[in-house]
Structure formats: structure tokens, C-alpha cells
Amino acid sequence: MIYTCTMAPSVDYTTYLASFQVGGLNRANAVNYYPGGKGINVSRVLQQFNIPSTALGFVGGFTGKFITQKLQEEGIKTDFIQTKETTRINVKVKAEEATELNGPTPFISEKQQRELLKKISQFNKHDWLILAGSIPSTISSAFLEEIAKTCKQLGVRLIVDTSGQPLRQLMTTTPYFVKPNEHELGDLFNKKITSVDEAIYFGKQLVENGIQHVIVSLGAKGAIYLTDDCIAVADPVQGEVINTVGAGDSMVAAFIEQMTAEASKVDAFRYAVAAGSATAFSNDLCDRQLVEKLAQDVSVHIYTDRK
């Protein structure tokens, strides 16, 4: 089974207007609402590929109910822990410039952390756990380490896609697969990464530390994939970028989909790059057809030893 875990989900409320005036009363021409959060995005893209997953994490209030209901309507299983707080709304204003206004992440009590850990301790060998998105500040580093330890003991494949201190923390536990972007990778080493070669250099260090699969997304520069026996570099896919929200999550989902289908690692990477691009070229997350179309165009260069 594949489990995704989003500790601080959101209702993503996108509003479209011609012009946005600070200090004034603005009226949106159109709006839409999506269940948001990186783990949730992974579940939604997996569902596009007809791969079942269960969404875990913490939700509360009317917005939490919306997220739960929307996922279930899409056919995704949910097993959220309820918070007292109302799940945040993240507002995305699309006007001359794109502006984001995110709500506060929830308070997660010790008891609620235990509850999540209990669920994880019941996972089976070869299950997947994708821990993705921002980690609320009330979640202790000890708790994150305990999740990683539990996964290792059970043989659960842990995938980590977060940032900041929690990413740093979780990297030391050598998860199965990580997908930092160039900034997140740079943050891990207190460096600013500006080239593909630099990304390869630091990505290799993660592999040497014991992480089995590393994808580094490089935005307009493409992506790289590193494992103990190969380095692959994908050129960027040409197309009009509409929306970068969820592009990285689509890469994670597509990579898992291919791995569970026992595709080669390099094909899984190719598919991941196609899915990331497909989402970037769409209003919402990618659909399968576009991913399959783009996968044919992804150009991947493979090196067995590149410094």
C-alpha cells in the first residue's frame, strides 16, 4: 500500500482578477478551490495513474471536511487525524503578479503525534510512506526520527519531500528516496547551487550517505537523478509554464508509479520529469494522457561516472 502524509494541508483558494490593489476592495472574476498540500498532491496524481493510496495527516473544521470529501470523491482513501483548529486556507491571487497568502500551520499535540505513529507502526514491508509538505513547528525532531526508524524497522520505503530543518533532520535518517529542488539541496549544504554540475556534486553526497534514489528538480534547467550506479540528467521539457504548484509532487507520484510497475529506474525518472512538466503546463495537477505524451519527448543523458 502507498500512504501519503501531509502534516499541514490546506484548502488552496485561487482567485483570478485583472488587477489587485492593496488597501482597496478587490472583486475576483473567478475562483476555485482545491485540496492542497504536497502529500495530498501525490495522492491525487497517483489516482490519475489509477494507483490507490491512503492520505494521512491532520485536518480540522469545515476546510478539513472539504479536503476529506474531495479526496474521497476522487476515489482516494483518507485516514486523517482530526485537529481542533480549522485547516488553513492558502489564498493564491492571480493578477498582474501572483501573490500568495498562507494561513498558519496547525498545532499538533503529542497525543496526535502518537496517533500518527501508531498508524505507521501498522504498515507492512514494502509499503511506501511519502512524507511531503511543510512540517508544523510543534512537531518535534524526535518524532520525525521515530517515523524514519519505524519505517526502517518495518521495511517501509520512506520518501521525504519537505524543506528547512525537518528536511535536514530526516536526511540523517537516510530515507529511501528524496526529491529536493536545487534550493532545498543547497540549503542542506549551506551552499547556493547554480549549475547542473553543482547539483550532481551535492546530490552524490546524499547517495553516498545511503539514500537510494535522489531526484533534484532544477526548474528551467531540467532535473537530475542519482543512485549508487548511475547519474542521469534530463533536459528541460519545452512548453508554456502555467502553474508550478504540485510539479515536484507530480514527479514523486510518477516515479513511484513506475517503480511499482517495475519499470527501469531511468524510465521511472523520465516519467517523473514528464509528470512534473505536465503539471507545470496545466491549471491543476497533470493528467495521465499529457504525462504519457511528454514522456516520449524527455531527453535523458546517462553517465555511469560523472564528477
Added chain:
Amino acid sequence: MIYTCTMAPSVDYTTYLASFQVGGLNRANAVNYYPGGKGINVSRVLQQFNIPSTALGFVGGFTGKFITQKLQEEGIKTDFIQTKETTRINVKVKAEEATELNGPTPFISEKQQRELLKKISQFNKHDWLILAGSIPSTISSAFLEEIAKTCKQLGVRLIVDTSGQPLRQLMTTTPYFVKPNEHELGDLFNKKITSVDEAIYFGKQLVENGIQHVIVSLGAKGAIYLTDDCIAVADPVQGEVINTVGAGDSMVAAFIEQMTAEASKVDAFRYAVAAGSATAFSNDLCDRQLVEKLAQDVSVHIYTDRK
């Protein structure tokens, strides 16, 4: 029975942050959620005075459910008609400057308009209908006139608190009570009202046209009350203005409360001014205690004939 009707309610989502950057990712320090809309505000303030009311109007989706549930939790009856569209979220950003971002008003079909009219046609003599807040553009002027005609035939006291073309339309039907602010009153006569005397001049014309009670709220200049046998002017109440949302609605609610308690018209006006001020001095809508305290300080000057 007292009915309030809000055609285009909202979830009012207030976010507090130190600084708001257009084009960036902003993180709110704190947020809150209220059921919003003028008719809904009137019901909520009436409930503060322990006066039962039923909230009518149109709601849909997860935000519509939130509004319904919140009102019911506060003890207010609801009898909303369901829309296909999700009830809008109005974002209020509190930073260096206050910025508002309102969602689109709902599409109300002919059938849904009929449904509301059917409810109104079952009201009893001496019931109150407070039609307050913005009117979606899909609502026809014929429909508004039919509401007014139905109220008149049944002996239902119609109170109107809206703006623009719908207010203009409804004024011609001589409702029982109206509460324009100085701008709305000016709009009715294509004039800019700048003084208390001008407000009195135009307010009297509404009374002469057959409207029994007219309150014109003048913000920092106080308020005036006009009826066929008196003109009353209230000085502004001193205090720190925190929030002007719902101040006018609080005036309407307090006025009705006093009228149903058979207070004198002038005392009802005094109480209305106190309630408007109490809301302006509070984070949410006023509470009864503050209204009663301020009512003692409201200074009202009465004229039987002032030009």
C-alpha cells in the same frame, strides 16, 4: 417572526500579518472565520439581544455548510436555499493597510428565486423581512419588486439595506424602514452628501415618498433618523474604531429589537446608534452589554421641523 435574507453570503476570512507583499509568499500570524453578509449579521446581533430570527438566502458547498452550522450553533434558525456554486470566501487582509478580496456572488436561477418568493408568501402579518447585503446580478428587478409587493399585501414589514441599482429599485416600492449610509443616500439622488443638513434634506424626501422610518448613518458625523413626525440627530459616540464591518447591520438589528419591545421611536434610534458604535469598537459584532453601556452616552437632538 423576524426573517433576514442574505442573497450573497460569504465566509469572512480575516488574516493578520505584520506586512503584506504583493508578488510574494505571505504567511499569516493569525486568522479567523465568520459567517458574513448583512442579513446574517442582523440575525447574529438579534441573537445577542435574545431575539429569535430565521436566516434566509442562498448558500452552497463547504462554505455554505460552515455558515449554516455556525448560525445554528449560535441558536439562529436557518432556512437557506442551496446553490450549486460554493458560497464565496471574502478575504480581509489586516496588515499595514486593510485589503479586501471578495469572491464572486452566486448565480441564482429563476427557479431558486421562485423558491424564495414562496417562502416569503407564507409569512404572517407584522412579520419582519430584512433584505440586506449585495444582490447578485442574476436577480431581476421584477423579482425584487415582487418581494416588496408580497410583503405589502401580507402586511410584512420590509427593511431594505443594500446599495446600487437594487436599492434604487426597492426604494420605489416604499419599504417600511431603510438605513442607507450617506454615500448610498447620495447615490439615490445622484448627489454627493457632505453635511448633516444635506442628509436631512434627502432623507426627508424618502419619508415624503412613504417610507416610515429612515436612518442615515454618517460614520464619524453620527446618524440621523427621520419619520413623518420627527427628525432626530445623534452625535457620534466617542471611542476607538476597530472594525466597521457590520456596524450598519447592528443598527438595523438594534432598531428592530427596540421596536418589537415597543420602545419609543427615538429610543429605538438611540439604541441603534449605540449598537453601530459598539460593533465599530469591537473585533466581531457588538455584544449586548456594550450596547447598553453606550446607549446611555448617545446624545440625540430632536427637531419637529428642521429644513
